[in-house]
Amino acid sequence: MSSPLRTPVGADTPRSNPDVRLSVEQASYVYAPNPAQAPLFTLEALSFQAKPGEIVAILGPNASGKSTLLKLISGSLEPLSGRVFLNGFATHSLPPKTRAQRIALVQQESQLLFPSRVWEFVMQGRHSHSRGLHFESQEDVTVASNALAQVGATHLTDRWMDKISGGEKQRVILARALAQQPLLLLLDEPTLHLDIGAQVDLLESLRKLAAQNRYTVVVVTHELNLAGEYADQVVLLQKGKCLRVGPPAAVYQRDLLEQVFQAPLSVEMTTSGRPRVTLFSDK
Amino acid sequence: MRPLTLSRLLLRCGILAAILFVVVVIAIKLGAVQVSLYGLGRDLIRVLLGQSSSISSDYGMIIVDIRLPRILLAIVVGASLSVAGASFQALLRNPLADPYVLGVSSGAAVGSIVALLIENQLSFSPAFAGLFTPLGASIGAGAAIAAVYFLGRRDGRIDSSTLLLSGIIASSFLSAIVMFLMSTLSGGNLRGYSYWLMGSFSTLPPPSLLYLLGIGFLVAAGAIYTTASDLNLLLAGEKEAMHLGVDVHRVQIVVYVAASILTGLAVSVSGAIGYVGLLIPHGMRLIFGSDHRMLLPASALGGAIALVIADTAARTVVAPSEVQVGAVTAVIGAPFFIYLLRRGLK
Numbered sequence: 254m255s256s257p258l259r260t261p262v263g264a265d266t267p268r269s270n271p272d273v274r275l276s277v278e279q280a281s282y283v284y285a286p287n288p289a290q291a292p293l294f295t296l297e298a299l300s301f302q303a304k305p306g307e308i309v310a311i312l313g314p315n316a317s318g319k320s321t322l323l324k325l326i327s328g329s330l331e332p333l334s335g336r337v338f339l340n341g342f343a344t345h346s347l348p349p350k351t352r353a354q355r356i357a358l359v360q361q362e363s364q365l366l367f368p369s370r371v372w373e374f375v376m377q378g379r380h381s382h383s384r385g386l387h388f389e390s391q392e393d394v395t396v397a398s399n400a401l402a403q404v405g406a407t408h409l410t411d412r413w414m415d416k417i418s419g420g421e422k423q424r425v426i427l428a429r430a431l432a433q434q435p436l437l438l439l440l441d442e443p444t445l446h447l448d449i450g451a452q453v454d455l456l457e458s459l460r461k462l463a464a465q466n467r468y469t470v471v472v473v474t475h476e477l478n479l480a481g482e483y484a485d486q487v488v489l490l491q492k493g494k495c496l497r498v499g500p501p502a503a504v505y506q507r508d509l510l511e512q513v514f515q516a517p518l519s520v521e522m523t524t525s526g527r528p529r530v531t532l533f534s535d536k
Numbered sequence: 537m538r539p540l541t542l543s544r545l546l547l548r549c550g551i552l553a554a555i556l557f558v559v560v561v562i563a564i565k566l567g568a569v570q571v572s573l574y575g576l577g578r579d580l581i582r583v584l585l586g587q588s589s590s591i592s593s594d595y596g597m598i599i600v601d602i603r604l605p606r607i608l609l610a611i612v613v614g615a616s617l618s619v620a621g622a623s624f625q626a627l628l629r630n631p632l633a634d635p636y637v638l639g640v641s642s643g644a645a646v647g648s649i650v651a652l653l654i655e656n657q658l659s660f661s662p663a664f665a666g667l668f669t670p671l672g673a674s675i676g677a678g679a680a681i682a683a684v685y686f687l688g689r690r691d692g693r694i695d696s697s698t699l700l701l702s703g704i705i706a707s708s709f710l711s712a713i714v715m716f717l718m719s720t721l722s723g724g725n726l727r728g729y730s731y732w733l734m735g736s737f738s739t740l741p742p743p744s745l746l747y748l749l750g751i752g753f754l755v756a757a758g759a760i761y762t763t764a765s766d767l768n769l770l771l772a773g774e775k776e777a778m779h780l781g782v783d784v785h786r787v788q789i790v791v792y793v794a795a796s797i798l799t800g801l802a803v804s805v806s807g808a809i810g811y812v813g814l815l816i817p818h819g820m821r822l823i824f825g826s827d828h829r830m831l832l833p834a835s836a837l838g839g840a841i842a843l844v845i846a847d848t849a850a851r852t853v854v855a856p857s858e859v860q861v862g863a864v865t866a867v868i869g870a871p872f873f874i875y876l877l878r879r880g881l882k
Binding site: 398433 | 537539540541542629631764765766768769771772775776778779780781782783784821825826827829
C-alpha cells in the first residue's frame with residue numbers, strides 16, 4: 254500500500270525522536286448528538302509522549318474524559334483536531350489488522366456468547382498475525398503459551414472461560430493482549446473488579462512486562478495510589494481538561510488532587526520517592 | 537492446547553459426509569414403493585456412468601426422476617438454512633437466531649411471490665424467469681433481516697428479547713402479506729399458502745433451478761466461510777473484534793448478504809421450513825465446539841442430513857399420503873427453541 258497514512262510524517266516534527274513511541278499531539282474530541290447542538294462532552298486538546306517500556310496512567314474522576322482519551326489513542330475514535338501517532342503512524346488511519354498487530358486493548362470484561370476454553374480465548378490474540386482461514390501455526394501456539402506463562406496462568410490453559418474467577422479472567426484477557434505482540438498495551442480500568450491483592454499482582458506484572466518486552470503501557474484508572482506507585486507518567490484529567498502531565502511525584506500535589514477528586518486528602522513521599530495519598534473524612 | 541488443523545477438519549467433515557451418504561441411500565430405499573438394495577445399487581451406478589436411459593424398470597424411474605432430485609433438494613436446502621442460521625447467530629450475537637424465527641424466511645416468501653407476480657405481468661424468457669424468483673426471495677430475505685435488525689436495536693445495542701419479538705412480529709406480518717398476495721395469484725405458479733408457510737419438497741423445481749441452487753449455495757456459503765475466523769471474534773462483540781483486527785463492517789456486509797441469499801434460495805424452492813437453522817448449529821456446537829471454521833461446514837452437512845431424514849419421515853410416516861416437511865421440523869424444533877429460551881433467561 255502506498256497511501257499517505259502508511260508513510261511516516263516528515264522528520265522535521267518533534268516526533269522524529271526515535272525514543273518516542275506514542276505521541277499524542279494536541280488531540281481533542283467532542284461528543285455531540287448533532288453538529289447544531291451544544292456538545293455533551295468535550296475533551297480539550299492535550300499532548301504527551303511515551304517511550305518504550307514506560308507506563309503511563311490516565312488518572313481522573315468519573316466523566317473526566319479518561320475513556321475518550323483511551324479511544325483516541327487506540328484509534329477507534331478519530332481526533333477532532335490534532336493527531337495520535339504510534340511510531341510515526343496516525344493510529345486512527347491504520348487498517349484494522351495492522352492496528353491489532355501494534356495496539357492491544359484490555360477492556361473491563363468480555364461477554365461470551367458461547368463458552369470457550371482459555372487457550373482458545375488467548376489464541377484470538379493471534380488473529381491479526383495470521384492469514385486465510387487462520388489455522389494456528391506452531392508459532393502461534395508458542396506465543397500463546399508464553400503469553401499465558403507471563404501472566405502466571407499456564408495452569409488455566411484447558412479450563413473454560415466461564416468457570417474461572419474474576420481475577421483469573423483478567424489475567425487471561427491480559428494474556429490475549431500479549432499474544433497480539435503489540436507495541437502499545439492499553440488497559441481500561443483493569444483493576445475494577447479485582448480485590449486488592451489481585452490489583453497489586455496485575456500492576457506488578459505490568460511493570461515487569463513493560464520492562465521485559467519494552468511495551469509502552471497506558472492504563473486508565475482512578476486508583477490514585479496504584480498509579481502513584483507504578484506509573485512513570487501521570488496524565489491528570491478533570492472534566493475534559495488535561496491539568497498536568499508528568500511523573501507522579503510532580504503531579505501529586507495536595508491542593509491539586511483535593512480540587513480534582515473533591516475530597517480532603519494528604520500526600521506523603523515514601524522512601525522509594527513515590528507519592529502516597531491518604532483520603533480522610535471531612536469531619 | 538489443541539488448535540484446529542486442516543486434517544482434523546477434513547476428517548470430521550468426512551465422517552459427516554459418510555453419514556449423509558448412508559442416510560441418502562436409506563432415504564432412496566424407503567417410500568410408498570419398495571426398492572431393493574441391490575436394484576438401487578445397480579441403478580445408482582448406471583446413473584453415475586451416465587446410462588440413465590438403460591434403466592428400464594419403474595423402480596429406476598422412481599429413483600432417478602422422483603426420489604433422487606427430491607433428496608438433492610433437501611440436501612441443498614438443509615445446508616443453506618443451517619449455514620444461514622449459524623451466520624445469523626454470529627452476526628446478531630444471538631443464539632436463538634434462525635431464518636424462520638427472525639421472519640427472514642417469511643420475507644423471502646413475500647419476495648418470491650412478488651417476483652412471481654411481476655413475472656406474470658411481464659413476459660420474460662424462461663431462463664431469466666427461473667432466476668427471477670430466487671432473486672426476489674433473496675431481496676425479500678435481506679429486507680426482512682434489515683428491518684428486524686433495526687427494530688431489535690435499542691440505544692445502539694441489539695437487545696436479545698426485543699430482537700426475537702421483532703422477528704416474530706415481522707414473521708406474522710409478512711405471513712399475512714403472503715396470504716393476501718396468494719389470493720391475487722392464480723395459474724400454474726400457485727403453490728398454495730401452506731407451502732410458503734410451512735415448507736415442503738413435494739413440488740420439485742425444474743432441473744435448471746436445482747443447478748442454480750447448488751451453485752448459489754457454494755458461492756454464498758463459500759463467501760461466509762472466508763470470514764469463519766472473523767465470526768469467532770465477532771461473537772465477543774463488535775468493538776472487541778475490531779481491536780483484535782477484524783474488519784467488522786466488511787465481515788458484516790459479506791455475511792449479511794450471503795446469508796440472505798442462502799435463505800432466499802432455499803425459500804424460493806421449498807417455502808419456509810423452520811428451525812433447521814436453529815437446531816443444527818446448536819447440535820454441531822455441542823459436538824464440535826463453537827469455532828466457525830468447523831461449525832459452518834459441520835452445520836451444512838448436519839443440516840443436509842437432518843432435512844433428508846425429516847423429508848423421508850414426512851413422506852413415509854403417513855404413506856401413501858404425506859405431511860409437510862416443515863411440520864416435521866417444527867414439531868421437533870419448537871420445543872427445542874422453548875428449551876433454549878428458558879435456559880437463556882435464567
